[in-house]
Amino acid sequence: MPEKTLDLIEPETSVKILKLTGQRSLRKRILDMGLTPGTKVEVMRRAPLGDPVEFKIKGYNLSLRKKEAQTVLVETVE
Amino acid sequence: MTKKITVALAGNPNVGKTSVFNAITGSRQHVGNWPGVTVERKMGKRTYKNIEMEIVDLPGTYSLTTYSLDEIIARDFLIEEKPDIVVQVIDATNLERNLYLSTQLMELGVKLVIALNMKDLALAKGNRIDEEKIQEFLDVPVIPTIASKGTGIESLLDAIIEEASKARTNDDPLSYDESTEGRVHELEMILKSDQYFAHYPSRWFSIKLLEGDENIIKKAQESEKYTPIREILRKTDADNFETKIADQRYSTIQAMLRQVCDINTCHLSGSDMVDRVVTNKLLGIPIFLALMWAAFELTFTFATPFMNMIDIFFGWLAGATAEVISTEWLASLVGDGIIAGIGSVLIFLPNILLLFFMLSLMEDSGYMARAAFIMDRVMGRIGLHGKSFIPLIMGFGCNVPAIMATRTIEDPRDRLITILVAPFISCGARLPVYVLLAGAFFGRDAGIVIFGLYALGILVAVLSAKLMRTTVLRGEDAPFIMELPDYRLPTLKGSFIHMWERAKIYLKKAGGIILIGVVGVWLLASIPAPGSGGIFGSEEIYGSTDSLVGALGHLIEPLVAPLGFDWRIAVALVFGIVAKEIVVGSMGVLYGAGEDEQNLSNILAAGAMTPLTGLGLMVFTLLYVPCFACIGVIKRETGSWKWTLFQLVYGTGLAWGFAFTLYQVGSRTGFLT
Numbered sequence: 001m002p003e004k005t006l007d008l009i010e011p012e013t014s015v016k017i018l019k020l021t022g023q024r025s026l027r028k029r030i031l032d033m034g035l036t037p038g039t040k041v042e043v044m045r046r047a048p049l050g051d052p053v054e055f056k057i058k059g060y061n062l063s064l065r066k067k068e069a070q071t072v073l074v075e076t077v078e
Numbered sequence: 079m080t081k082k083i084t085v086a087l088a089g090n091p092n093v094g095k096t097s098v099f100n101a102i103t104g105s106r107q108h109v110g111n112w113p114g115v116t117v118e119r120k121m122g123k124r125t126y127k128n129i130e131m132e133i134v135d136l137p138g139t140y141s142l143t144t145y146s147l148d149e150i151i152a153r154d155f156l157i158e159e160k161p162d163i164v165v166q167v168i169d170a171t172n173l174e175r176n177l178y179l180s181t182q183l184m185e186l187g188v189k190l191v192i193a194l195n196m197k198d199l200a201l202a203k204g205n206r207i208d209e210e211k212i213q214e215f216l217d218v219p220v221i222p223t224i225a226s227k228g229t230g231i232e233s234l235l236d237a238i239i240e241e242a243s244k245a246r247t248n249d250d251p252l253s254y255d256e257s258t259e260g261r262v263h264e265l266e267m268i269l270k271s272d273q274y275f276a277h278y279p280s281r282w283f284s285i286k287l288l289e290g291d292e293n294i295i296k297k298a299q300e301s302e303k304y305t306p307i308r309e310i311l312r313k314t315d316a317d318n319f320e321t322k323i324a325d326q327r328y329s330t331i332q333a334m335l336r337q338v339c340d341i342n343t344c345h346l347s348g349s350d351m352v353d354r355v356v357t358n359k360l361l362g363i364p365i366f367l368a369l370m371w372a373a374f375e376l377t378f379t380f381a382t383p384f385m386n387m388i389d390i391f392f393g394w395l396a397g398a399t400a401e402v403i404s405t406e407w408l409a410s411l412v413g414d415g416i417i418a419g420i421g422s423v424l425i426f427l428p429n430i431l432l433l434f435f436m437l438s439l440m441e442d443s444g445y446m447a448r449a450a451f452i453m454d455r456v457m458g459r460i461g462l463h464g465k466s467f468i469p470l471i472m473g474f475g476c477n478v479p480a481i482m483a484t485r486t487i488e489d490p491r492d493r494l495i496t497i498l499v500a501p502f503i504s505c506g507a508r509l510p511v512y513v514l515l516a517g518a519f520f521g522r523d524a525g526i527v528i529f530g531l532y533a534l535g536i537l538v539a540v541l542s543a544k545l546m547r548t549t550v551l552r553g554e555d556a557p558f559i560m561e562l563p564d565y566r567l568p569t570l571k572g573s574f575i576h577m578w579e580r581a582k583i584y585l586k587k588a589g590g591i592i593l594i595g596v597v598g599v600w601l602l603a604s605i606p607a608p609g610s611g612g613i614f615g616s617e618e619i620y621g622s623t624d625s626l627v628g629a630l631g632h633l634i635e636p637l638v639a640p641l642g643f644d645w646r647i648a649v650a651l652v653f654g655i656v657a658k659e660i661v662v663g664s665m666g667v668l669y670g671a672g673e674d675e676q677n678l679s680n681i682l683a684a685g686a687m688t689p690l691t692g693l694g695l696m697v698f699t700l701l702y703v704p705c706f707a708c709i710g711v712i713k714r715e716t717g718s719w720k721w722t723l724f725q726l727v728y729g730t731g732l733a734w735g736f737a738f739t740l741y742q743v744g745s746r747t748g749f750l751t
Contacts, residue, residue, distance in 0.1 A: 020321070024290075024317065025145045026557050027317075027320070027321075028141075028143055028145060028320055028324075029141075029143075029145055029146075029557060029559055030559065031320065031321060031324040032140050032141035032143065032178065032324065033140060033175070033559060033561075034174065034175050034178065034328060036321070036324050036325045036328050037321065037325065038325075039328075044350070044353075045353075045354075045357060045359075046359075047357065047362070047451050047452055047454065047455060048357065048358070048359050048360075048362035048363050048452055049363075049452070049455035049456065050455065051454070051455045051458070052451060052454050052455075052464075052558055052560075054353070054357070054451065054562060056350075058172075058174045058175055059171075059172060059174065060172045060175060060561060060563075060564075061349070061350075061353075061561065061562040061563075061564075062559070062560070062561055062562065063447075063451050063558070063559075063560050063561075063562055064558065064559055065454065065458065065557075065558040068557050068558060068559065
């Protein structure tokens with residue numbers, strides 16, 4: 001399964017989190033929001049101007065800028 | 079004898095914490111700031127079954143680390159003030175992430191009561207929850223509430239009282255893997271051997287040490303026992319540990335959830351369907367702009383008749399009192415000074431009430447987060463958050479509510495920058511100045527000139543924001559990690575409470591500064607200049623060349639002469655600090671045109687001023703010191719005279735620079751002279 005960063009995933013695709021690569025405070029905040037390794041993330045849509053991106057995770061909706069999504073390493077799932 | 083207890087209200091953002099707070103305290107609440115910061119601190123009182131409860135509303139947080147100001151405030155309050163009970167409001171539609179905070183609160187060893195809010199919505203979403211099982215698992219009382227309707231509040235209060243009378247604190251429900259528990263145990267032994275740590279829950283403190291929490295490590299370093307602590311920490315990789323802890327917390331919660339509820343998340347929720355339209359690639363921006371336009375129209379157009387009524391009433395009151403009081407200076411002080419001053423405070427009230435009503439509808443319905451989502455790309459370019467967009471837009475109506483609207487921005491630095499640049503957005507009060515001057519000098523092109531001024535205001539605001547972001551308020555952009563909460567029907571009661579709170583803040587905190595400013599300028603305009611022989615407070619002196627303000631105009635004339643301004647313009651600009659619309663009126667007096675604006679326009683066009691000076695004056699009016707009301711709210715919202723002064727000096731400096739360049743270049747090239 002190819003590894004990618006979360007910002008590159010097309011909308012309406014589901015992925016699984018492998019690793020967080022951001023610096024400490026960012027990583028901790030992302031973790032606190034529930035993006036722990038192994039969690040399933042559904043990419044919902046991009047904002048009309050292309051950034052940020054909306055995700056569905058643990059039953060709620062979260063938006064991250066591409067810059068932040070880039071620090072989340074994921075693999076695609078069916 | 080009534081007993082007193084302190085109850086802290088904790089919870090994630092958007093879980094209905096405010097509704098619970100309102101339902102418990104009703105109108106017995108007051109808003110202040112947390113010590114040393116401008117984050118809002120809401121407190122309220124409730125006496126129930128002879129027990130007086132002081133309710134403290136903590137900032138909404140997802141976690142209790144130290145990466146955001148809100149989290150630090152909440153955590154410090156819980157550790158330092160040790161409230162008797164902590165009520166965590168949990169959104170029943172989003173149990174998993176909400177319970178993550180519960181695990182941290184329990185780790186802190188607080189006495190916890192859970193208000194399981196919005197269970198009706200969870201049911202509608204297809205989630206059946208067995209709160210008794212949650213109660214069993216966590217060993218804390220779980221009370222279902224629908225706070226927006228007031229359901230379950232009494233049971234919640236009963237649970238608070240019962241829990242407060244118990245002696246025990248909760249045990250940590252989570253146990254981690256063996257190696258973690260081993261380390262935690264080792265650290266706890268050390269902590270318990272030193273009185274210095276007695277203040278802190280030892281299990282929580284140990285876990286935070288292992289997580290590498292900077293704040294906690296700093297505290298530990300001050301202890302004599304730091305050497306053995308450091309030895310243990312050296313064996314731990316804090317980065318991995320953090321991930322491991324978060325992971326284990328979530329796994330425990332998941333395991334519990336499988337047994338307590340039946341969650342059905344596969345179907346598309348109503349919110350997702352609304353979002354398909356509202357944040358749609360093509361429709362998202364037009365819908366956003368249409369809503370902004372509607373909010374703007376309602377705030378400013380709908381407020382206009384009320385503002386006119388206030389204006390007329392205070393005009394009448396000033397006139398009527400002047401007739402009753404026979405001493406001329408006293409009549410003028412009361413009429414032109416005090417009554418006019420109170421009028422200039424109250425005149426913004428309709429705007430503020432309407433704007434905050436609208437903002438609270440947008441926030442409570444969940445649209446505000448979508449607006450930030452849509453506009454973030456634009457605002458991100460200048461180093462700000464998507465949420466900065468709405469306050470800036472509101473600035474076109476009036477900068478005063480715009481600055482108050484920055485309360486929706488969480489990041490303190492983003493908020494400060496937005497406050498500092500908001501006055502450059504050309505407000506409605508500056509328009510009469512443009513209409514007069516552009517009309518007098520630019521005839522058919524007046525529209526283009528006025529449009530250009532608005533554009534200049536936006537440009538200056540944007541560039542200043544970018545400049546401040548890279549100089550005085552430098553730093554990493556705050557990460558944009560924002561929840562898009564489910565859409566909800568806002569309650570009228572909630573919106574009214576919100577609206578009234580803001581109005582109170584404005585009247586109480588900004589009103590005084592505005593009043594002092596207005597009376598100050600009245601004194602300047604009424605005291606005769608030394609040697610002029612005029613009478614204090616007489617109509618002849620008021621604002622004339624023989625008054626103190628006239629003398630001041632002559633005094634500062636050399637400062638504005640390089641801009642092509644004479645003493646009369648200087649005086650008009652001093653009056654403009656009271657309110658921008660006064661610039662036109664005082665120019666009427668100073669140029670001997672009386673109250674007739676057409677007459678003033680003709681006098682100016684006939685050569686009293688060159689078009690170049692007129693343009694310079696418009697640019698200056700746009701950028702220099704905002705009105706007293708605006709200064710008042712900048713002080714109130716930044717909580718700092720230093721930043722208020724910074725705004726005034728920065729803006730006036732820019733105004734001077736722009737007008738200077740324009741006049742010097744223009745007069746040398748013969749442009750518009």
